[in-house]
Amino acid sequence: MDQFKDKLLSSFIVFENQLNGQKNKPFHQLRRSAIDTFETKGFPTVRDEEWKYTNLKPLFKKDYNVFHSSEESLEFRDIRRYFLSESDTYKIVFINGFFASWLSSTTHQNYDVCTFSSALEKYQDIIDEYAGTIARNEDSLTALNTSFAREGAFIHIPDGKVVDRPIEIIFFTTDGDNNTFIQPRNLVVVGQNSQCNIVERHQSLGNQHTVSNCVTEVLAKKGAQVTYHKIQNDAPNASLIDSTTVKQEKDSTVTLHTFSFGGKLTRNNLEFDLVEPGAQANLYGISILNDYQLVDNHTVVNHISPHCESNELYKGIFDDHARGVFNGKVHVFPHAQKTNAFQENNNLLLTDTASIDTKPQLEIYADDVKCSHGCTIGQLDEDALFYLRQRGIPHKEAQALLMFAFTTDALRGLKIGELKNKLNRLIARKLSVNIDFDL
Amino acid sequence: MLKIKNLHARIDEVEILKGINLEIKAGEVHAIMGPNGSGKSTLSSVIAGREDYEITEGSIEFSGEDIMELSPEERAHMGLFLSFQYPVEIPGVSVTNFLKTAINESRKGRGLEPMPAKDMLKKMREKMAMLEMDKSFMSRAINEGFSGGEKKRNEIFQMAMLEPKLAILDETDSGLDIDALRVVASGVNKLRNENNAILVITHYQRLLDHIIPDKVHVLQGGKIVRSGDKNLALELESKGYDWLKHEPAI
Structure with a gap:
């Protein structure tokens, strides 16, 4: 782990030198302080309470390429099956961390569906206002992502717009001979009373080991409705650490579906901040795993404001030697009266060798709330x-x-x-x- | 159609069936009556192939074939149907989707193509009308939140859809009110023909007023202790099971 950490730290200097003019922009200050955070904290270990059941050591003992070459030979027909539709969706597609314009279908009409890198150049005011304000910068893996943040999806919907078709975000990796480490960075800002549907997917097309350390920030403004789907059905050697943080203003509804069907190690860190009354967060997860696959769902819902609602339902089916972790925290702040928080985690274990560690955590500091949680583990x-x-x-x-x-x-x-x-x-x-x- | 010889079966080391002999021919309706705990439901489970039971002796032939080694689904594909005493609730699977899967898997098991969706829907509508069922049934999750009567009606609806050669009706009358009993029984009677057979398992005689059996058997202590015609059921109803308590097996 230390070796790869050192490689990342020295890579930062190389990365910084590639940035040219971007180096002087405010966002780069964020990168600089983030690399310091990562340097201090390093990769989390099993001694860290939040990583007790998921050991990253075997993953980061390996060496990975941090800088990649773009791959331009990929054609749509070869990867059609990873998309929902050929023509009825917006698409933001990346290969080895590079934007693949010929596979994408972006827009700037009525709203912006494009890349984080172009937003860094063109929409600096939006970047400065939101980027890095929602994510948990104190978290070492989020900090690592922030320090190299340059590419990913950028979705900005102004007030009062309904996005007319689903937005697909897909990150492909293709490096046949090299282990690959990529760090996509997404920013989604949905304006007042606006609506959009997003589908995100990470897909390794090679056999080598791939690790994605992905960070997504979502802001749902007053009355916004956002549905975010994460399809995780990656190759056997592909791992994903996804940290998605959602901030919800008054009367907004954000529904996040996580479908975990494959991949070597999948860690989902979902954190919701309900900062104004009437916000509703729905977190639904389905994990169906076999072989030696591992999925670790870590969710945090912060009921900061009164009159908010959260519904959380995670279902897991584990076969062979598959392992699951569910750690769901609901935090009701002192003034968040009339909170409704529901959480449930149900699991089926199909073999004696499959396992699940499930841990609901309720921290309630208000006295007029309705909170429930439950977990079950059973057989067919x-x-x-x-x-x-x-x-x-x-x-x-x-x-x-x-x-x-x-x-x-x-x-x-x-x-x-x-x-x-x-x-x-x-x-x-x-x-x-x-x-x-x-x- | 069904030939059972000297059948012994046990579960968890407890012998429940202690030598059953039973032969049902095509076109016949047989009834098995008996007090609680006599082995009625065990017999139906064993015929249908439930793996919890261990058969220690005897044989079961269906359509001239030894079915003892066959899985429940293989027996179903041969045309064996069991209407459950306690139909299982399966949230998340609609009646339509369940039947579609059941019918097409059974057809596949017999080497047939799937039934065209249009034909399936038409047949479902017909059979629902026959059993006076509301169309809303089709989209409801199987047995979930169904009343006792609705569950039993749904079992007979599935029987009507699957058109089995041998249907075993395990306590189909329990949970049915008089009107529902009449509808279900008339549905069963419409499904009777010279090529199929029905085995009614019941505690009470009242279902047999509507589905008239050719033969009635009394099961007690894991053995058939008396066989007769429909009048045996009436006799049992008036005299009670104690009447045959000390009857030796036949």
Whole structure:
């Protein structure tokens, strides 16, 4: 870990020298203080309470390329299957950290759907106002991302606009021979009473080890409605550390779906700040893992203001030696009366070697609140299995149907038809059955 | 159609079936009656292939084939249907989607193509009308929040859709009020023909007023202690099961 840390620290100097004019902009001050934070704190270890169940050491013992070359031979038809649609979505596509304009479909009409790097050049006022104000800069991995932040998605929706189609953000890595470390940085600002739907995906196309340390900041202004979907179905050697921080103003609704079906190690840090009354945060997660895959869902909902609501529902299915971690913290601040906070984590373990560590944490400093939490760990219901088999549904398909049924309440509210179909197919493939689940 | 010889079965070291002999021919309706704990539900589970039970002796033949080694789904594909005493609630799976999967997997098991969606829908509508079921059933999750009567009606609806060769109705009358009993029984009667057979398992005689059996068997202590025609059911109803308490197995 120390070796790779040293490599990152020295890479920062190289990176800084590539920045030219950007070096003198206020955002770079943020990078500088962030690299100091990372230098002081380093990679988190299992001694750190928040990383007790997920050991990053094996991951960062390896060496990774930090600087990459752009790959321009990738064609849309080769990667069509990772997208929802060929023409009915906006697309912000990156390959090895570089923007791939020929695969993308951006816009500046009515709203901006483009790249973080172009925003650094063109929308400096928005960058200065929001970038780095929502993310947790004291967190060492967020700081590491901030110190190299230059590329990623930039979505800025002014007040009163409804984005007419879903926005797809996809990060591809292709480095065939090298282990790859990338650090995408996304900023999403949704104006008052505006609406947008986002789908984010990280996809390694090579066999080498890939680690993405991704940071996303989302601001939902008064009355904004944002639905954010994260599809995590990456290659067996690909790992993702995702830190997404959401700030919600009055009467805004943000729904975040996390679908974890693959990848070596997936760590989701989701943190919501409900800063004004009437904000509603919905966090839904479905993890279906097998082999030696690991998903670690760490969520924090900060009820800072009164009259806010949060709903959290995470469903996990773990087969083979797969491991899950769920750590859900709900923090109700002293003045946040009339808070409604609901949290649930249900898990199915299909083998004796699969495991889940689940830890709900409620910290409540107000006295007029409704908070609930619960977690369950179980196996498939044998009576239900027999019932389905008696009706002619074979064992494997019956199991799949029950597992799908187990996840469905975390799938509610999905509005994008093509996304439903895609998930339907992904889940069927993940459970290796050929049945139509009908979402 | 169904031939059971000297069937012994146990669960967790406890012997429940102690030598059952039963033969049902195509076109027949048989009833098995017996007090609680006599082994009625065990018998239906064992015929359907539930793996919790261990068969220690005897044989089960269905359609001329030994089915003892077959999985529940393989037996279902051969045309065996069990209407459950306690149908299982499966949240998240709609009645339509469940039936579509069940029918097409059964067809696949028999080497047939999937049923066209249009035909499936038409058939569903017909059978629902026959059982006086509301169309809203189709989109509801299977058995979730169904009343006892609705669950039983839904079982017979599935039977109507799957058109089994042998249907075992396990305590189908429990939870049904008089009107629902009439509708369900008339549905079952419409499904009867010379090529299929029905085994009614019941504690009470009242269902047999509507589904008239050709033969009635009394199960007690894991054995069939008496067989007769429909009048045996009436006799049992008036005399109670104690009447046959000390009857030896036949």
